[in-house]
Amino acid sequence: MITIAVLTIGEAARRRVLWVLVGLAVVAVALTTWGADRLVALLHEQGQPEIQVKLVISQVLIFIAFQFTFVLAMTAAFLGSPAIASDIESGVAQALLARPLRRSAYLLGRWLGLAAVVVAYAAGSALLALAAVAWVSGYTPPSLVSPVAYLAFQAIVLMTLAILLSTRLSPIAGGAICVVAYGLSWMSGVLGDIGAALGASGVAAIGDVGRVLLPTDGLWRGVVYGLEPGILVGALGGQPVARANPFFAAEPPHPLFVAWAVAWVALILLIAIGQLRRREL
């Protein structure tokens, strides 16, 4: 398994796509830093109090995180969807699996290697952006680890789904299904929160079901909560309308939900291993 994981990391490092992503992330961080710097200067010129500056910057950060989470989700989906399928289509997998290598070790190695790449990319880009914004604005989120961890976790969830699909479907089909599933999960979360804010339990249930089926939206709430200043949570947390805002979280994800998300990843991996074992190569 470790051999395949190291091989997967090496593949990502040697292929241009990862370096293109890193380049884009650096450009995005540079633009974010420049924008935050201009915004802080403007707010200071207007004589806005420091607390207002921090609130505005925190909202900008959340919005940028949302953009980044989308890019990260796409990256995870399109890294995961060819992981097994392309190897089988090209014949690379047959040469490897004719060796004393269990199919489970091959799949888990692919997953582990890609997870390492995704986590490194998510953590590197996000921490760089947070550090740059903190440097120009003085705003540091209450926790650095928690939003970055939720961001990476979200990507791992989607990548795991992509790997499951990769055991049976072509890379394009698997990637497309992942993107659609991610969008549906986010939309069901937004609908569910609106339903909860309006007291419509039926609509609220849509969000709950969506988060159980694909935990990405629930984990997104963890990213938002980690980036918000405590004062904002204190001021808006009790207001039902605020809770319907997808860019606001009144509380972090429940520990039981986080445990379910971990179990979800394990379950999907088990199903993927079963699928690959049954597949005739």
Added chain:
Amino acid sequence: MSGDSSSTPAIEVADLRKQYRRVEALAGLSMTVRRGEVFGFLGPNGAGKTTTVKLLLGLARPTAGGGTVLGAPLGDLRARRRIGYLPELFRYQPWLRAREVLALHGELIGLPRARRRAAAAEILELVGLGDRSDDLVGRFSKGMQQRLGLGVALVGDPDLVILDEPTSALDPIGRVDVRGIIRHARDRGAGVFLNSHLLSEVEQVCDRVAIVDHGRVIASGRLDDVLGHSETQARVTGLSAADLGAFEPFGHPTLEGDRLVIRPMADDRVPDLVSLLVSMGVRVHEVRSGRSSLEQRFVELVSRDSPPAGTPSSHPEGGR
């Protein structure tokens, strides 16, 4: 079953069957491949050759029947450590260097780290890629990739080497090289299972062959046995059926038009036969002696073979 005994056959399968939905790819295939021999596995497209290879390696599961490879059940993980395999669809990580591909396969079979680099260099030299070890596989031609695949199949000096169409992308010089490599593997005691439809290649290198069609073996044995005995044909005039008894000391004579056919008959008796014919006043226009080529025999066997119930009546391209 220990799987380690060198007295066990390299491959032994009995009544191996594989059904793909409504198509019966293997219909009760049985064969034995010994260690230290080159075994040719021949058949037309769609006969079940590649399916057999996949079952031997555990890449697919048989619907019924079974067997052993190096004394262990089909697909056994430990046995796969001692099997080298060149797939028909040879493809290796294009972003790796040639020596890294070999080192990867060395690692997968548990070759000690200290041995991997030297083993890779030695094998690359053997398959004619000694000066390309640092090149990326993605920049290799198809022929070079096939040479690399052959090298991958030889990593760790396996006890069984399974080669699926090993010269399909090679030029004539490459084919000669491959024959040398196959003989080298046999000489060190490995069993070589050569899946091919290049009959001339099989004829030159194999000790035994099996001809497979419609998912079962229709002929097998030493090349001599499969090809049949030598025969002599003489185109003559002035010979009648009543004279045939005179040729019985040479073999079984028949008169087919103007041809006297004696089978079996050893080549070294041709001068005696010609002397006898001349002494009988028979005019001899042409004498041919030998046996049918593998190609002739193959065509004869395959065209005689009819598909058993449940198998497709034609040979689809590409093979399974």
